[in-house]
Amino acid sequence: MQVLTNLVTNAIQHTGSETEIALSARADGGRVVIEVSDTGEGISPEDLPHVFERLYRGSSSKREPAAGAGLGLAIAASLTEAMGGSIGVTSDSGGTTFRVTLPGAEAPSTILVHP
Secondary structure (H helix, E strand, O other), X not given: OHHHHHHHHHHHHOOOXXXXXXXXXXXXXXXXXXXXXXXXXXXXXXXXXHOOOOOOOOHHHHOOOOXXXXXXXXXXXXXXXXXXXXXXXXXXXXXXXEEEEEEOOOOOXXXXXXX
16 A cells, blocks of 8 residues: 555656546456556656665756655655565656556455354
């Protein structure tokens, strides 16, 4: 939940009010893939390799008021890796997509229902 909260908060803070934000999830073999995408202006190619670094706030933060401490994406990456998963990002002028891949949980063989 914290990973998704950080990714959605990041999208809200760094995109305009007209930007669409979408969340999706799917099974991929034995893994779960969750994506948070936006239709914003994208992350600059110079900033993209650094977005998961602690305290990194990107070049746009030098032009705009501070929107955070630069910890949200680093925390999301740390938590994802601690759960045995991975996190990545793709971005261009049409938007940004963060992709979280986590080990899938097996469905229980028995479901207990309490009255």
